[in-house]
Amino acid sequence: MGAQQRVYKQKIRSAQGMKKIFKAKEMVAASRIAKAHARVEATTPYADALTRAIGSVATHSDEISHPFLDSERRQSGRAGILMITADRGMTGPYSHNVIRAAEQLANTLRDQGKEPVMYVVGRKGDSYYRFRNRPPHRAWTPYKENELPALGREIASVLTADLLAEDDSTHLDELYVVGTEFKTRFLQNTKSIRMVPMGLVEAEQGGPRPSFPLYAFTPDADTVVEELMPRYIESRIINILLQAMASEHASTQRAMKTATDNAETQIRKFTRLANSARQAEITQEITEIVGGADALSGSGRTER
Amino acid sequence: MSALDVTFVTADRTVWTGEAAQVVVPAVDGSMGILPQMQPTLAILGTGTVRIIDQSGHVEQLAVEGGFVSVDSDVVTIGVDDARPVESADSRI
16 A cells, blocks of 8 residues: 555544544534523523513612612723633634624723723633733633533622622623523524613503503512512523523534534545545556566567 | 412422412511412512412422512412422421
């Protein structure tokens, strides 16, 4: 076997090895999407109940006030950005999309004269900022998939504390969340959401408003809102984290599918090249033999 | 008699749904009983036990710590951080 053939064979073998890895990762991701999505679904009833409760408090008592509802929050000029990226690589464009969206948002905020403060979840986002020598204000990494609700609670408590802080060096005027929304396993969107100050949905104002009953609040409206707001933030953050996790798996699956397909193309290509190299070698050998025989017969010698 | 349509959810799952005759929740300012036809209420929960009593008198007990309950035309929604079932010697009233 010639040197050329040997090189091609080697390349085919290495592509085959990689293909196996990609295929395995793809299948792992595919199996995890369903689980992650089920987790997202499981948090929906609670979030819905909470949203309804807050909505009804807000529509009824016009006199309620809460720092998170105040649309003119100006104290320190700091705006928090919670960015949710992946811990692992091989997730295709997932983390980069989020980072890009967060950077865009940060630039917009800077243009508005605010100082963006980064809160990062995931190793990819953390290392992005560290590498550029502007480490994030706070980073949670690495995280475990099955501890996301606990992580969400921790993040929510840190952010709520910073939002309500008196001290100007830690106080946040606004809070944005940049994450990935999981629509279906084929469609995920990178999204930036403003979490605080909360805008009450005014869209329903024009049409007939849902007739929320006049609630009696126990102990009173202000206490109820005060108690519900942090819970709402918490449940939103947990929900966003879980959606991001599901999106990460979906993105991984897609990236690995492409990688598997690419490996297959490579294998096919090198197989063709190896075949033609082998054929060339055979052809050459035949030509040499025929040429040698011709040369012998042409020399006029009859016996060997 | 009408019944209460109860949904009991925690942050990451639905614990209990169904019809009940009476629900007792530990509001921050004292235990609160919820019966059908109650006026719409939104209450914050303290620490204690949520008791859901169904039509046949069977009692479902869950220990909770903080949360909220909303009552609105016989639809009761209880949302808490975490709920643990309580083993009770007297599960029938």
